[in-house]
Amino acid sequence: MSWFEKTAEAPAHVPTEAIWAVCPGCKAYIAKDAWRAADKVCPRCNHHARLGCRERVALLTDAGSFKELNPEVSFNDPLRFTDSTGAYADKAKATIAKVGVGEAVLTGTAAIEKIPVVLAVMDFAFMGGSLGSGTGERILLAAEKAVALKRPLIIVSASGGARMHEGIVSLMQMAKTCAAIARVKEAGLPYFSILTDPTTGGVSASYAMVGDLNIAEPKALIGFAGRRVIEQTIKQKLPEDFQTAEYTLAHGFLDHIVPRKEMKAFLANVLRYAGF
Amino acid sequence: MAKKTQAKLSPWDIVQIARHAERPNIGDYLRLLCDDFVELHGDRLFGDDRGMIGGFATIGGERVMLIGHRKGRGIDENIEANFGMASPEGYRKAMRLMRLAEKYGLPVVTFVDTPGAYPGSEAEARGQAEAIAHNLEFMSTLKTPIIVVVCGEGGSGGALGIAVGDRILMLQNAVYSVISPEGCASILWRDGTKAALAAETLKITAGSLKELGIIDEIVPEPAGGAHTDPAAAVAAVKKAVLANLAVLKKLPLDKLVEQRYAKFSAMGRF
Ligand SMILES: [Zn+2]
Numbered sequence: 089m090s091w092f093e094k095t096a097e098a099p100a101h102v103p104t105e106a107i108w109a110v111c112p113g114c115k116a117y118i119a120k121d122a123w124r125a126a127d128k129v130c131p132r133c134n135h136h137a138r139l140g141c142r143e144r145v146a147l148l149t150d151a152g153s154f155k156e157l158n159p160e161v162s163f164n165d166p167l168r169f170t171d172s173t174g175a176y177a178d179k180a181k182a183t184i185a186k187v188g189v190g191e192a193v194l195t196g197t198a199a200i201e202k203i204p205v206v207l208a209v210m211d212f213a214f215m216g217g218s219l220g221s222g223t224g225e226r227i228l229l230a231a232e233k234a235v236a237l238k239r240p241l242i243i244v245s246a247s248g249g250a251r252m253h254e255g256i257v258s259l260m261q262m263a264k265t266c267a268a269i270a271r272v273k274e275a276g277l278p279y280f281s282i283l284t285d286p287t288t289g290g291v292s293a294s295y296a297m298v299g300d301l302n303i304a305e306p307k308a309l310i311g312f313a314g315r316r317v318i319e320q321t322i323k324q325k326l327p328e329d330f331q332t333a334e335y336t337l338a339h340g341f342l343d344h345i346v347p348r349k350e351m352k353a354f355l356a357n358v359l360r361y362a363g364f
Numbered sequence: 365m366a367k368k369t370q371a372k373l374s375p376w377d378i379v380q381i382a383r384h385a386e387r388p389n390i391g392d393y394l395r396l397l398c399d400d401f402v403e404l405h406g407d408r409l410f411g412d413d414r415g416m417i418g419g420f421a422t423i424g425g426e427r428v429m430l431i432g433h434r435k436g437r438g439i440d441e442n443i444e445a446n447f448g449m450a451s452p453e454g455y456r457k458a459m460r461l462m463r464l465a466e467k468y469g470l471p472v473v474t475f476v477d478t479p480g481a482y483p484g485s486e487a488e489a490r491g492q493a494e495a496i497a498h499n500l501e502f503m504s505t506l507k508t509p510i511i512v513v514v515c516g517e518g519g520s521g522g523a524l525g526i527a528v529g530d531r532i533l534m535l536q537n538a539v540y541s542v543i544s545p546e547g548c549a550s551i552l553w554r555d556g557t558k559a560a561l562a563a564e565t566l567k568i569t570a571g572s573l574k575e576l577g578i579i580d581e582i583v584p585e586p587a588g589g590a591h592t593d594p595a596a597a598v599a600a601v602k603k604a605v606l607a608n609l610a611v612l613k614k615l616p617l618d619k620l621v622e623q624r625y626a627k628f629s630a631m632g633r634f
Contacts, residue, residue, distance in 0.1 A: 164634045166576060167567050171552040221632025228629060250520075250542045252552060255566045256578050259520060259542040260631040263528045266497060267504035267628050274505065290542075292493035293481075293521045298501050312493040312521075313483030321483050331488060341491050 112137050113307075129348050136305045136348050138285060140187070141194040141211035144244055148352050149207065153199035157206075158229050162190040163222045169253040176253035180215070187213045191222040192247065195230040197237070201356035203364045206234040209244040212286070217247030219290050220254045224261025227295065231268035240278040240364055241269075242355065245296040249289020262294035269295050278362040280355065283310050283333070283342070301343045301358060304333035305351075311336075370536070370587070376560035378569050379545060381537040382517050386591040388598060389448075389516070390417060390432040390475055396598040397423055397605075398430065404464075407456035410490060415446040415482065416454030416526075418461045423473070424606045429465035431458045431526055432475030435516065448517070449482035452495035455525045459499050462506055471509040471609055474526040479544065481522030496525040503528035504628065505621060509612035511605055514538045514570075514579070515590075530624050531608045532578065534570040535601070536585040540578070541568040578631065581608070 109123035110116070113135025118126075127147060128137040139147070145154050162184070169176040184190055192214035198207045208230045210217045227243065234241040250258040272279045281299030283292070286309035293312055296302075304310060311331035319326055329335050336342050346354045368377065381387070394401050403419040406412040418431035433450060436442035458474075465472045481492055503510060503526075510529035518527065518540030534540060543551075545563035550556040567573070570582045583604045590597035612620065 164632065166632070166634065167565065169565060171565070172554070172558075173552075221634070224632055252543050252548055252566075254632070255542055256540060256568065256573060257576060257632045259524055260578060260628065262497075262521060262524055263500050263504065264628045264631055266500035267528075267625050270501045270505045271625070273501075288493075290521055293496040293525075294500055295497070297491075297494040297497040310493075311488050312481065312496075313488065317483045318485055318488065322485055324485075326485060330485065339489050339491065341494050 111135055127348050134306055134347075136285060136307060138212045138246060140213060141189055141209040144209045145194065145196070145198065145207065147348070148244070148355065149198040149200055150202065154196045154207070155198070156194065156196040157233060158195060158226055159190055161222050161225050161229065163220050164254065164257070166221070166257045167253070167255045169255070183214055187211060189214060191226055192217050192220065193223050193226050195226045197233070197239070200352060200359065203240075203356060203359045204237070205240045205242055205359070206230050206237065207242050207244075210246040210291075212246040215251060217245075217291070218249065218251035219247060219258055219261050219294075220251035221257050221261060223251070224264045227265045228268040231265075231272050234272050234277055235275045238275070238277065240280065240359055240362065241272050242280045242282065243295055244282040244284060245287040245291050246284045247287060247289070247291035249291055259290065262290050265295045266298065269298055273300070278359065278364070280358065282351070284308050286310070288312065288314065297341065300362070302341060303344050303346055303354070304336065304342050305348055306333060306345055308333040374560065375539075375563040375569050376545065378537050379539055379563050381589040381591075382539045384589060384591045385437070387516055388590050388594045389435045389437060389477060391434070391437065392594050393432070393475055393515070393598060393601070394421070394430075396595060397602050399423070399425070401430070404461055405457075407453045407460060409453070409456055411453045413451050413454030413457060414444050415448055415478075416450040416458055418458060420470070421473070424602060426606065426609055427470055428609075429461050429470045429472045430475070431461055431472065433478040433526070435477055446482055448478040449480060450478060450522060450525070451482050451484075451487045452490045452492050455481075455495035455499050458526050459502055462503065466506055466508045469508065471511065471612065472506070472529070473511045473513065473605060474529065476512060476514045476518050476523045476527050476540075477516030478519045478522045479517055480519035481525065496521050499525045500528055504624060507617045507621060509609065509615075509620060510624075511608050511612070513583070513601060513605065514540050515601070519544065528624075528628065530612055530620060530627070531580050533581045533583050533601075533604050533608065534573060534579045535583045535590060535597070536570055537589050538570060539568045540573055541566055
């Protein structure tokens with residue numbers, strides 16, 4: 089019996105959840121301490137599991153340097169949206185309580201190896217990282233802050249796309265955020281986009297794809313349309329590696345794929361090339 | 365449906381009018397709206413998308429750069445135009461033509477009529493997301509007036525990719541949405557047959573979008589919809605485009621771009 093087969097089942101006679109994390113990639117059981125120490129990167133298959141926005145901030149910035157911007161900006165419910173599972177406003181409030189952030193993105197000023205930046209980090213746990221009006225507003229304000237402070241802007245994306253519950257208003261956040269990014273670039277400031285798993289739909293088709301540098305984590309799902317929609321359209325099965333970071337890089341849309349534990353040093357290095 | 369008065373049309377009825385096979389398409393606008401049209405082909409990178417067309421056009425004596433999604437009429441033309449679903453080449457061609465418009469001091473007029481950007485594997489490989497994203501960024505700073513006419517289906521990011529402008533006009537029976545009612549119903553209601561309910565909930569009609577501050581002006585259509593009298597429908601569009609053009613042309617370009625930024629920044633700020 090191989091090591092894989094052994095680890096693919098929960099080791100016997102232990103209370104599982106308390107001690108073991110399951111890799112979403114290869115389903116291996118990994119001791120929780122080791123999982124945390126590895127920043128949720130699987131030591132077996134190199135799967136980069138999703139991170140909460142505060143975990144990501146801790147990983148990318150100098151300790152104690154992060155100061156949150158615009159915590160007062162939260163979701164809006166312009167359509168008073170209700171579907172078969174209930175009211176959007178109720179779901180959003182429950183999500184805020186659960187995830188501990190007021191929107192699908194956390195923004196702030198921070199330092200990366202002592203280089204001052206403005207950072208925005210999306211959180212997939214907040215309604216699939218969907219781009220709502222509060223998300224767009226926070227990103228716009230972060231971009232404007234970068235211009236005001238003459239700092240580079242870095243956005244870490246993790247999103248399934250626009251937030252349907254806010255209808256057309258969520259669609260407009262794509263235009264709104266891109267307009268704000270354009271101003272960062274016009275000010276001669278760097279804008280780096282980091283695409284993590286997943287970055288699709290309205291987020292890939294707006295600020296995530298227009299970085300001076302587009303950087304991704306290994307194996308991250310990156311694309312415009314969903315796999316199932318495409319398969320229905322072309323009536324063919326898509327290859328396994330379709331819409332991975334590696335596929336996206338090979339097609340010319342990424343500058344670099346950077347493993348999680350190297351990301352902070354990578355950012356500091358390219359920020360210095362950009363004159364910071 | 366045709367017998368219902370406009371006030372009684374449900375959002376789902378309006379979706380059907382917006383998608384009507386005989387609804388005026390870009391070909392009709394070129395024929396009935398323009399005194400002259402010089403089509404400009406290709407994105408200079410890969411190909412010439414037939415689902416998105418553009419070129420120099422003259423509307424009521426005004427020279428403009430006209431760009432629009434292309435739905436065909438009949439099956440052959442629709443296959444050629446990919447049913448109005450543009451590929452990355454279409455968005456890149458649109459950007460190329462808008463750069464030319466800026467250089468030559470021509471206003472841009474876009475016609476939005478698409479179920480959405482093409483969701484195919486080739487489109488993904490050639491960067492559908494990147495193509496749309498760069499248009500959004502680029503259009504926000506373009507130093508020439510942009511008038512957007514949502515004339516049929518405004519399908520999500522594929523629509524928005526040519527719909528960032530100074531004045532957003534929308535025909536009375538056009539729709540504009542983040543997702544199709546069918547798609548929304550199957551995801552959020554887990555039931556594709558709830559499309560009519562989704563259409564109502566998503567607020568995708570011109571009246572709702574005007575209330576939400578997303579569009580600036582509703583262009584009236586003949587009773588029963590634009591397809592019942594294309595000449596009258598196009599005449600109303602012409603009148604609205606020329607009136608808005610006259611206003612926008614008076615603005616200094618810096619002020620125009622500043623106002624465009626303010627307009628989109630304010631969307632979703634409550
Ligand atoms: Zn694994």
